[in-house]
Amino acid sequence: MKIGTRTLKTAIGTPIAISIAQVLGLANFVSAGILTILCIQPSRKRSVMSAWHRFLACVVAALFSMVFFELFGYHPIVIGIMLAFFIPVTVLLKVTPGIATSSVIILNLYSAEYISFTFLTEQFLIIIIGIGTALLLNLYMPSMENQLKQKQDELEHNFQIILNEIALYIRNKNENWDGKELRICEEVLQDAMDLVLLDKENHLLRNEHPYRDYFQMRGKQLELLERMLPLVSKLPNRDAISLKIARFFENLGDNVHPGNTASFYLDELEELRRTFDREKLPETQEEFETRANLFRLLHDIEDYLLLKKKFKKSDMTDKKTTQKRPE
Template sequence: MKIGSRTIKTAIGTPISMTIAQLLGLTNFVSAGILTILCIQPSRKKSVLSAWHRFLACIIAAVFAVVFFETIAYNPVVVGIILALFIPVTVYLKITPGIATSSVIILNFFGEGGISLSFILDQFILILIGIGVGLLVNVYMPSMEKQLREKQDELENNFQVILEEIAAYIRDKNETWDGKELTICEDILQDAMYLVSLDRENHLLRNKHPYYDYFVMRRQQFELLQRMLPLVSRLPNTDSISRKIAAFFEKLSDAVHPGNTAVLYLDELKELRRSFDQENLPETQEEFETRANLFRLLHEIEDYLLLKKKFKKSDVSEKKRIKKTGKA
């Protein structure tokens, strides 16, 4: 069983805040530990926002407690009245994450059974310790670079399998593929975008993330792959066109990597289009539908490659491109 960093930080921060509060002689020092537990969040940004929400909610809760307990009575019914009025206020101020922590402060006032300046100061320091320690231990956030790189590798491996299976189907009408890689890609993309959002929130002063655009690009490419599948199934069984398309998909499979060599395959795609234009015009309805599906498929492939081309600067120099394709 793997223990996460959030669990470790909770286990470290809670006794620290309780010890500090106890050494300072604060009443209800255990509450400092509760406040710390509630303040530890999965990202730095959420931690800072949570700390602010909880601090503000605790101050408001202390004011409610002083006013209602002193003017009415120290009674469980009054606790209910305070919560009934206090919770809508937190909703209005958009600080609802602070409801749980501020409830601790309200109960501390109730348990004291009386209000004094020293007790109010005591609770204020308690709030600062509990929330402050939670913020401090949350400063450390493990890097997600390794996890994101693993997601990238896993996604690209599955893209390769999908393209290889498309090529096999076009060439041999191989129907043994169960399509599980499609579901796997969907899950990887979902997990990766969640990790990216967390990692972005761990860098408070950074708006862009190096993996965000990458996974957005792959998400769009994946949608295009899904649209290609029904078009591929309508291609003729065996002819020169299907063989060329199958070979092209195999090349695309080998070219799935973080770099950008899309310009080479866009040039090759143009050559494929020229060769298809030289084919005899369709004579039957079936041939016409096949040709229409073919051109739609070529359009989807072009969009697939253009997404990669726009994603980052090409890794192929113009000189190398001319040498490979023979065209400027």
């Protein structure tokens, strides 16, 4: 069983907040621990926003409590009436995440049956201790670099399988592949983008993220691969061009990598096109449809490579003398 960082922070912060409130001799000191539990967030940005929302909601709750309880009495019905007005105000102020936190303060003031300046000051100290403890703990966020790199490796591994399975199908019309890697890639991309968003929120002054563009690029490439599959299934069996295209897919599949050598493969693709153009004109409808499918397939492969070329500057210093490197 794995204990997450957020769980550890909650386990550490709750007794710290309660102890501080207890040492200061505050009434309802346990409420400080409750506020800490409610305020622990998965990112720095959410933590700061949560602290502000909850603090403002608690201030509004204290004001509402003084007005309603002192004017209409300390009765359960008054709590219901007050909440009917209080909640819309939090929505108007856009601090609805603070409703649960402020409810703790409301119930503390209700249970006291008398709101004095001293007791109100103690409640604000509890708010500061509870929210402040959570905010301080949330300043520490573990790096997600390893998780993002793992997602990158997993994605590229499945890209390799997809490209090699396409090549295998072109060569042998092998229909044993169930295409599960396509679904796996979609899931990995979704998980990766969630991690990117969370990691971005942990850097308050960062507007961009080094992995975001990469995973977006791979997502568009995956869409192109899915679009290529029906075209591949219509290629003729083992003619010269089909075998060259199969070899091209094998080269791509064997060399999937975060680096960029798309220019090399674009040159190779251009050579394929020239070979394609030198073929005699189609004489039957079947040959014409095959030629059209080949043309569309080469166009999609080009788009696939151009996405990588636009994403990152070429790693090829000399295309004519450098050997093939990872795509």
